[in-house]
Amino acid sequence: MLVLYAGYPAALEAMALIRERYPGSARRTREPGRLQWQRRGMRLCRQVYASAFPRLLRRVRTLHPDLAAWMIEEGYGRVLSRPGLDPRTRELVTVAALVATGWRRQLVSHLLGAQRLGASAANLRLAFDAGLDHADAAARIEARRAWREVEARGQPG
16 A cells, blocks of 8 residues: 555565564465456445545546546555455555655545544544654644544544
8 A cells, every 4th residue: 555655665665664573475466457456446436435436536537537547446446455454444554644644635535534434533543643653744734734624524533
């Protein structure tokens, strides 16, 4: 998931740290293919965004149609829908990553998405605080703005 939010350099560094803490051999997963990624991606993206899904897809397609296809197939279909973690846990990881990187607009969406997938207010706060622990000053400001924006909507609690 780090590749989606922080790029390959950060993913490589993060995996090196993970391997130090959790040694063992990683194994390649069996991938189902593009059509299955599209189906899984559409299903999960709809769950995360609910009624905002059509608006999101239109907006991203306006930015670039290939970006929208990548978001669904690779982001939601291949990465976020793969076995191992349930969607709610992946959304909480996403929240922490977005807090740490300061992407406010996406953080608002994923705070709401985590709630839609059943994350408790306490778990949202834990994920949020975990991200704050690794955020610089500018990212903290944006993350707190996102939290207040979601609270103004009557969430996260």
